[in-house]
Amino acid sequence: MQIDYYSNTQDGHPHVVKDGHPHVVKDCRPHVSTRWPPRDGLQGKAVVDEQAYREGKLGTARPAGEGTSELINKEKLSQGRLFTRSFEDGLGFEYVMFYNDAEKRIVCVFQGGPHLQGMPGFFHGGAIATMIDATVGMNAIVSGGIVMTANLNINFKRPIPLCSIVLINSQLDKIEGRKLLVSCNVQSVDEKILYTEATSLFVKLNPEKEFDIKELVLKSAPPA
Protein backbone atom coordinates (compact mmCIF):
# COMPACT_ATOMS: atom_id res chain seq x y z
CA MET A 1 0.00 0.00 0.00
CA GLN A 2 1.42 3.37 -0.97
CA ILE A 3 0.79 5.97 1.72
CA ASP A 4 0.65 9.60 0.63
CA TYR A 5 0.80 10.94 4.10
CA TYR A 6 -0.17 10.29 7.62
CA SER A 7 -2.00 12.59 9.96
CA ASN A 8 -3.23 12.83 13.49
CA THR A 9 -6.88 13.69 13.68
CA GLN A 10 -8.67 15.56 16.43
CA ASP A 11 -9.18 12.36 18.36
CA GLY A 12 -5.42 12.00 18.44
CA HIS A 13 -5.36 8.78 16.46
CA PRO A 14 -3.43 8.32 13.25
CA HIS A 15 -5.16 8.16 9.90
CA VAL A 16 -3.71 7.29 6.55
CA VAL A 17 -4.45 9.47 3.57
CA LYS A 18 -4.10 8.06 0.07
CA ASP A 19 -5.11 9.88 -3.11
CA GLY A 20 -6.36 12.73 -0.96
CA HIS A 21 -8.83 10.52 0.94
CA PRO A 22 -8.65 8.71 4.26
CA HIS A 23 -7.81 5.16 3.23
CA VAL A 24 -9.82 2.70 5.22
CA VAL A 25 -10.40 -0.91 4.23
CA LYS A 26 -11.80 -1.62 7.63
CA ASP A 27 -10.57 0.01 10.79
CA CYS A 28 -10.36 -2.93 13.12
CA ARG A 29 -9.50 -1.02 16.23
CA PRO A 30 -12.33 -1.86 18.57
CA HIS A 31 -10.01 -1.22 21.46
CA VAL A 32 -9.80 2.56 21.16
CA SER A 33 -11.15 2.60 24.67
CA THR A 34 -8.39 2.37 27.21
CA ARG A 35 -10.64 0.31 29.47
CA TRP A 36 -9.99 -3.38 29.69
CA PRO A 37 -12.01 -5.47 29.22
CA PRO A 38 -14.09 -3.32 26.89
CA ARG A 39 -17.53 -2.56 28.30
CA ASP A 40 -19.34 -4.40 25.52
CA GLY A 41 -17.14 -7.46 25.67
CA LEU A 42 -15.57 -9.02 22.63
CA GLN A 43 -18.40 -9.11 20.09
CA GLY A 44 -20.53 -10.87 22.65
CA LYS A 45 -17.95 -13.51 23.56
CA ALA A 46 -16.64 -13.36 27.09
CA VAL A 47 -12.88 -13.77 27.42
CA VAL A 48 -12.89 -13.66 31.16
CA ASP A 49 -15.60 -14.15 33.73
CA GLU A 50 -16.77 -10.55 33.59
CA GLN A 51 -18.75 -10.79 36.82
CA ALA A 52 -15.69 -12.07 38.66
CA TYR A 53 -13.63 -9.32 37.05
CA ARG A 54 -16.04 -6.65 38.25
CA GLU A 55 -16.09 -8.12 41.72
CA GLY A 56 -12.31 -8.00 41.78
CA LYS A 57 -11.94 -11.73 42.18
CA LEU A 58 -9.61 -12.15 39.22
CA GLY A 59 -6.01 -11.80 40.21
CA THR A 60 -6.60 -12.63 43.86
CA ALA A 61 -4.50 -15.46 45.18
CA ARG A 62 -7.22 -16.40 47.65
CA PRO A 63 -10.99 -16.52 47.40
CA ALA A 64 -12.62 -13.11 47.83
CA GLY A 65 -13.19 -12.21 51.43
CA GLU A 66 -9.95 -13.62 52.77
CA GLY A 67 -7.56 -10.86 53.70
CA THR A 68 -6.93 -7.43 52.27
CA SER A 69 -5.68 -8.51 48.86
CA GLU A 70 -9.23 -8.41 47.54
CA LEU A 71 -9.42 -4.64 47.95
CA ILE A 72 -5.97 -4.02 46.57
CA ASN A 73 -6.65 -6.18 43.56
CA LYS A 74 -10.03 -4.56 42.97
CA GLU A 75 -8.41 -1.16 42.86
CA LYS A 76 -5.55 -2.33 40.69
CA LEU A 77 -7.79 -4.15 38.25
CA SER A 78 -10.04 -1.15 37.89
CA GLN A 79 -6.96 0.66 36.57
CA GLY A 80 -6.46 -1.96 33.87
CA ARG A 81 -5.68 -0.50 30.49
CA LEU A 82 -4.75 -1.91 27.14
CA PHE A 83 -0.95 -1.67 27.17
CA THR A 84 -0.67 -0.08 23.74
CA ARG A 85 -3.22 2.59 24.67
CA SER A 86 -1.84 3.49 28.04
CA PHE A 87 0.61 6.22 27.06
CA GLU A 88 -0.18 9.87 26.72
CA ASP A 89 -1.02 10.96 23.19
CA GLY A 90 2.02 11.07 20.98
CA LEU A 91 4.45 9.59 23.49
CA GLY A 92 3.87 5.87 23.08
CA PHE A 93 2.04 3.69 20.60
CA GLU A 94 0.20 5.63 17.89
CA TYR A 95 -1.31 3.33 15.32
CA VAL A 96 -4.24 2.40 13.18
CA MET A 97 -5.00 -0.97 11.61
CA PHE A 98 -6.68 -1.73 8.30
CA TYR A 99 -8.17 -5.18 7.92
CA ASN A 100 -8.82 -6.83 4.58
CA ASP A 101 -11.29 -9.62 5.25
CA ALA A 102 -11.01 -11.27 1.82
CA GLU A 103 -7.23 -11.56 2.06
CA LYS A 104 -7.16 -12.09 5.84
CA ARG A 105 -4.48 -9.50 6.30
CA ILE A 106 -3.90 -6.37 8.29
CA VAL A 107 -1.81 -3.34 7.53
CA CYS A 108 -0.92 -1.41 10.65
CA VAL A 109 0.51 2.08 10.36
CA PHE A 110 2.55 2.67 13.44
CA GLN A 111 4.36 5.70 14.73
CA GLY A 112 5.97 5.14 18.08
CA GLY A 113 6.62 8.10 20.34
CA PRO A 114 9.78 9.11 22.22
CA HIS A 115 8.92 7.04 25.28
CA LEU A 116 9.52 3.85 23.29
CA GLN A 117 13.25 4.45 22.99
CA GLY A 118 15.72 1.63 23.43
CA MET A 119 19.16 2.35 22.00
CA PRO A 120 19.38 6.15 21.77
CA GLY A 121 17.51 7.31 18.68
CA PHE A 122 15.87 3.95 18.00
CA PHE A 123 12.84 1.98 19.13
CA HIS A 124 13.15 -0.52 21.93
CA GLY A 125 12.89 -4.09 20.58
CA GLY A 126 10.21 -4.85 23.15
CA ALA A 127 8.08 -1.99 21.83
CA ILE A 128 8.43 -3.35 18.30
CA ALA A 129 7.54 -6.83 19.57
CA THR A 130 4.48 -5.39 21.30
CA MET A 131 3.20 -3.77 18.13
CA ILE A 132 3.91 -6.92 16.15
CA ASP A 133 2.02 -9.00 18.72
CA ALA A 134 -0.88 -6.51 18.69
CA THR A 135 -1.07 -6.61 14.88
CA VAL A 136 -0.72 -10.35 14.27
CA GLY A 137 -2.92 -10.88 17.34
CA MET A 138 -5.66 -8.70 15.92
CA ASN A 139 -5.34 -10.53 12.60
CA ALA A 140 -5.82 -13.82 14.44
CA ILE A 141 -8.72 -12.47 16.53
CA VAL A 142 -10.66 -11.12 13.58
CA SER A 143 -9.93 -14.27 11.58
CA GLY A 144 -10.53 -16.86 14.28
CA GLY A 145 -12.09 -15.44 17.44
CA ILE A 146 -10.62 -15.45 20.92
CA VAL A 147 -6.98 -16.53 20.73
CA MET A 148 -3.79 -16.17 22.69
CA THR A 149 -0.23 -15.90 21.46
CA ALA A 150 1.45 -19.27 21.89
CA ASN A 151 4.63 -18.47 19.99
CA LEU A 152 6.22 -15.37 18.48
CA ASN A 153 9.49 -15.41 16.52
CA ILE A 154 11.04 -12.10 15.55
CA ASN A 155 14.03 -11.28 13.38
CA PHE A 156 15.21 -7.72 13.95
CA LYS A 157 17.04 -6.90 10.73
CA ARG A 158 17.50 -3.11 10.92
CA PRO A 159 17.05 -0.68 13.82
CA ILE A 160 13.98 1.52 13.48
CA PRO A 161 14.54 5.25 13.98
CA LEU A 162 12.58 6.62 16.92
CA CYS A 163 9.37 8.45 15.98
CA SER A 164 9.46 7.23 12.37
CA ILE A 165 6.34 5.85 10.71
CA VAL A 166 6.41 2.21 9.69
CA LEU A 167 4.03 -0.28 8.11
CA ILE A 168 3.35 -3.62 9.75
CA ASN A 169 2.05 -6.02 7.10
CA SER A 170 0.40 -9.03 8.63
CA GLN A 171 -1.02 -12.09 6.90
CA LEU A 172 -2.95 -15.10 8.10
CA ASP A 173 -1.01 -17.99 6.54
CA LYS A 174 -2.80 -21.07 7.78
CA ILE A 175 -5.47 -22.41 10.10
CA GLU A 176 -4.92 -25.91 11.50
CA GLY A 177 -7.74 -26.81 13.85
CA ARG A 178 -7.40 -24.41 16.79
CA LYS A 179 -4.04 -23.10 15.58
CA LEU A 180 -3.63 -19.96 13.52
CA LEU A 181 -0.31 -19.16 11.88
CA VAL A 182 0.23 -15.49 11.18
CA SER A 183 3.32 -13.83 9.72
CA CYS A 184 4.28 -10.20 9.34
CA ASN A 185 6.99 -7.78 8.34
CA VAL A 186 7.79 -4.23 9.37
CA GLN A 187 8.78 -1.89 6.58
CA SER A 188 9.40 1.78 5.96
CA VAL A 189 6.43 3.64 4.49
CA ASP A 190 8.04 3.62 1.02
CA GLU A 191 8.52 -0.14 1.49
CA LYS A 192 12.22 0.18 0.65
CA ILE A 193 13.56 -0.81 4.07
CA LEU A 194 12.71 -4.14 5.67
CA TYR A 195 13.16 -3.62 9.41
CA THR A 196 11.70 -6.73 10.97
CA GLU A 197 10.14 -10.09 10.12
CA ALA A 198 8.06 -12.28 12.39
CA THR A 199 6.07 -15.47 12.48
CA SER A 200 3.56 -16.36 15.13
CA LEU A 201 1.28 -19.08 16.39
CA PHE A 202 -2.06 -18.29 18.01
CA VAL A 203 -4.23 -20.89 19.69
CA LYS A 204 -7.99 -20.54 19.93
CA LEU A 205 -9.00 -20.92 23.51
CA ASN A 206 -10.54 -24.26 24.15
CA PRO A 207 -14.29 -23.67 24.65
CA GLU A 208 -14.31 -26.50 27.19
CA LYS A 209 -11.80 -24.50 29.19
CA GLU A 210 -13.56 -21.16 28.95
CA PHE A 211 -12.15 -19.93 32.25
CA ASP A 212 -8.56 -20.74 31.31
CA ILE A 213 -7.55 -17.11 31.58
CA LYS A 214 -9.10 -16.76 34.99
CA GLU A 215 -7.31 -19.88 36.19
CA LEU A 216 -4.05 -18.64 34.77
CA VAL A 217 -4.42 -15.28 36.47
CA LEU A 218 -5.33 -16.89 39.78
CA LYS A 219 -2.39 -19.26 39.58
CA SER A 220 0.12 -16.59 38.62
CA ALA A 221 -0.94 -14.02 41.25
CA PRO A 222 1.65 -13.43 43.96
CA PRO A 223 0.71 -14.67 47.41
CA ALA A 224 -1.34 -12.19 49.41
Ligand SMILES: CCCCCCCCCCCCCC(=O)SCCNC(=O)CCNC(=O)[C@H](O)C(C)(C)COP(=O)(O)OP(=O)(O)OC[C@H]1O[C@@H](n2cnc3c(N)ncnc32)[C@H](O)[C@@H]1OP(=O)(O)O
Ligand atom coordinates in the same frame (compact mmCIF):
# COMPACT_ATOMS: atom_id res chain seq x y z
C1 LIG B 1 -12.19 -6.93 20.05
C2 LIG B 1 -11.59 -6.22 21.19
C3 LIG B 1 -10.14 -6.74 21.27
C4 LIG B 1 -9.42 -6.06 22.33
C5 LIG B 1 -8.13 -6.76 22.56
C6 LIG B 1 -7.13 -6.28 21.65
C7 LIG B 1 -5.90 -6.98 21.94
C8 LIG B 1 -4.97 -6.75 20.82
C9 LIG B 1 -4.28 -8.01 20.45
C10 LIG B 1 -3.24 -8.27 21.43
C11 LIG B 1 -2.75 -9.64 21.20
C12 LIG B 1 -1.87 -9.96 22.32
C13 LIG B 1 -2.02 -11.41 22.62
C14 LIG B 1 -1.15 -11.73 23.75
O1 LIG B 1 -0.16 -11.13 23.98
S1 LIG B 1 -1.63 -13.05 24.68
C15 LIG B 1 -0.48 -13.02 26.03
C16 LIG B 1 0.68 -13.94 25.84
N1 LIG B 1 0.25 -15.30 25.70
C17 LIG B 1 -0.04 -16.04 26.76
O2 LIG B 1 0.01 -15.64 27.89
C18 LIG B 1 -0.49 -17.47 26.44
C19 LIG B 1 -0.01 -18.46 27.50
N2 LIG B 1 -0.26 -19.81 27.00
C20 LIG B 1 -1.46 -20.40 27.14
O3 LIG B 1 -2.37 -19.85 27.74
C21 LIG B 1 -1.65 -21.74 26.51
O4 LIG B 1 -0.42 -22.37 26.30
C22 LIG B 1 -2.41 -21.64 25.15
C23 LIG B 1 -3.82 -21.06 25.39
C24 LIG B 1 -1.65 -20.79 24.14
C25 LIG B 1 -2.57 -23.05 24.57
O5 LIG B 1 -3.08 -23.88 25.56
P1 LIG B 1 -4.29 -24.91 25.28
O6 LIG B 1 -4.38 -25.79 26.45
O7 LIG B 1 -5.50 -24.18 24.84
O8 LIG B 1 -3.76 -25.66 23.99
P2 LIG B 1 -2.85 -26.99 23.92
O9 LIG B 1 -1.70 -26.94 24.86
O10 LIG B 1 -3.79 -28.16 23.96
O11 LIG B 1 -2.26 -26.85 22.44
C26 LIG B 1 -3.11 -26.80 21.31
C27 LIG B 1 -2.23 -26.97 20.09
O12 LIG B 1 -1.31 -25.86 20.00
C28 LIG B 1 0.04 -26.35 20.04
N3 LIG B 1 0.85 -25.40 20.82
C29 LIG B 1 0.50 -24.79 21.98
N4 LIG B 1 1.47 -23.97 22.38
C30 LIG B 1 2.46 -24.07 21.46
C31 LIG B 1 3.71 -23.45 21.31
N5 LIG B 1 4.18 -22.56 22.18
N6 LIG B 1 4.46 -23.77 20.24
C32 LIG B 1 4.01 -24.66 19.32
N7 LIG B 1 2.82 -25.27 19.40
C33 LIG B 1 2.05 -24.98 20.46
C34 LIG B 1 -0.04 -27.71 20.73
O13 LIG B 1 1.07 -28.52 20.36
C35 LIG B 1 -1.34 -28.23 20.16
O14 LIG B 1 -1.11 -28.62 18.82
P3 LIG B 1 -1.77 -29.96 18.24
O15 LIG B 1 -1.25 -31.07 19.08
O16 LIG B 1 -3.27 -29.77 18.38
O17 LIG B 1 -1.34 -30.03 16.82
